Amino acid sequence: MTLRQQLQNRNISEHGDRQITVECVHKAIPYGNACRELIHTADALAATPFAWSLKTLICYDIFHATEKILAGSDDPVPHFISILQDNAELLKAAAFRTEAYTQMPSQAFETLEQETGSHYGNLFNKFDEEHYFDEPLRLLRTRLERNRFDFSFMRGKRALDAGCGAGRYTFALRSLGFEEVVGLDCSIEGIAHAQQTADSCTMDGVSFTQSSVLDIPFADASFDFVFSNGVLHHTRDMQKGIEELLRVLKPGGKGFLYLIESPGGIFWDCIETLRAVMRDVPYESARRQFALMGVPAHRCFYILDHIMVPINIRSRPEQVEQMLQEAGAVSVRRLTRGTDFDRIERIHRQMPFCDVKYGVGENRYFFEKP
Numbered sequence: 001m002t003l004r005q006q007l008q009n010r011n012i013s014e015h016g017d018r019q020i021t022v023e024c025v026h027k028a029i030p031y032g033n034a035c036r037e038l039i040h041t042a043d044a045l046a047a048t049p050f051a052w053s054l055k056t057l058i059c060y061d062i063f064h065a066t067e068k069i070l071a072g073s074d075d076p077v078p079h080f081i082s083i084l085q086d087n088a089e090l091l092k093a094a095a096f097r098t099e100a101y102t103q104m105p106s107q108a109f110e111t112l113e114q115e116t117g118s119h120y121g122n123l124f125n126k127f128d129e130e131h132y133f134d135e136p137l138r139l140l141r142t143r144l145e146r147n148r149f150d151f152s153f154m155r156g157k158r159a160l161d162a163g164c165g166a167g168r169y170t171f172a173l174r175s176l177g178f179e180e181v182v183g184l185d186c187s188i189e190g191i192a193h194a195q196q197t198a199d200s201c202t203m204d205g206v207s208f209t210q211s212s213v214l215d216i217p218f219a220d221a222s223f224d225f226v227f228s229n230g231v232l233h234h235t236r237d238m239q240k241g242i243e244e245l246l247r248v249l250k251p252g253g254k255g256f257l258y259l260i261e262s263p264g265g266i267f268w269d270c271i272e273t274l275r276a277v278m279r280d281v282p283y284e285s286a287r288r289q290f291a292l293m294g295v296p297a298h299r300c301f302y303i304l305d306h307i308m309v310p311i312n313i314r315s316r317p318e319q320v321e322q323m324l325q326e327a328g329a330v331s332v333r334r335l336t337r338g339t340d341f342d343r344i345e346r347i348h349r350q351m352p353f354c355d356v357k358y359g360v361g362e363n364r365y366f367f368e369k370p
């Protein structure tokens, strides 16, 4: 069976994969039972605004506390289990109150792209300047430098940022040296925000267009560089997306692709467990709760990004390599370095318990078109 067939066989409905599979609860993993118990406890709550707030609250607490134990040097497993158990207890204690509130209507979307686009468009729209302009530039420069990307390649070249969100990396690519950068995304809100930013700043050579990465509205061989950072794993057909990237790339052109990874250790098992906990919480309710708690916009994005998006498919490195090769890419190279904050960099530095914490680390790839 080809990878495309395997992906198509996943139970992805018109509204994404909300029948979420949490792999760790089916495996003999020491924290699997605690994850299962938490999900069952969350499932037992009635669908009310109070329950949604509570779930969002524990989502924040579990994500934040897990991040802390991943940054430490102790064995993370016993700590992770107690975080899950404490929060399951909290949900149980509050369960009796949830019947008292009426249900708030949740937002209906006509297509998966609209839902995904609205999710991200509403998360990206309140970033401050540091997190919109400065941080992405720093992160991208470090990722490219530490993996020996030739920056002189950028001079006079045209790049595509496929799935640009609100454009933070589109501006970073232009600042790093590309002559022209086009940002493309299905998000109406994301593109409107990006366009507004472009109109109000002095940087030239940046433009935006609203479209799907599965049907890129540019002719074959239109770009010298294609960049897709954390996008195709949220679509129905990753292989088609990769084929589109290769189609619009010129012969001799280069590409950068980031796709989320499997196996992914506690980092991804935590996110998958929280996807199951949060699957009936309306987007607006979660965002409002985070805002009430004073969580800054970039943190809100970082936490809710994968937890609330309809499709979130993790790939093994060999699957990504197979997809790239099937689409005609050559010189496919997995990046082994990242920023200090990246999982792959922590693995590179052989920090303690890396396997159990992070699995194989991010799938970031360079590739070329022959």
Ligand SMILES: C[S@@+](CC[C@H](N)C(=O)[O-])C[C@H]1O[C@@H](n2cnc3c(N)ncnc32)[C@H](O)[C@@H]1O
Pocket: 113, 116, 117, 118, 120, 121, 162, 163, 164, 165, 166, 167, 168, 169, 184, 185, 186, 187, 190, 211, 212, 213, 214, 228, 229, 230, 231, 234, 235, 305
């Ligand atoms: C995690 S965000 C990444 C955004 C940007 N690359 C960045 O790193 O800031 C994923 C983006 O993919 C976009 N996206 C998802 N499916 C898409 C599709 N079929 N076509 C175009 N964009 C899509 C979403 O709207 C969202 O902006």
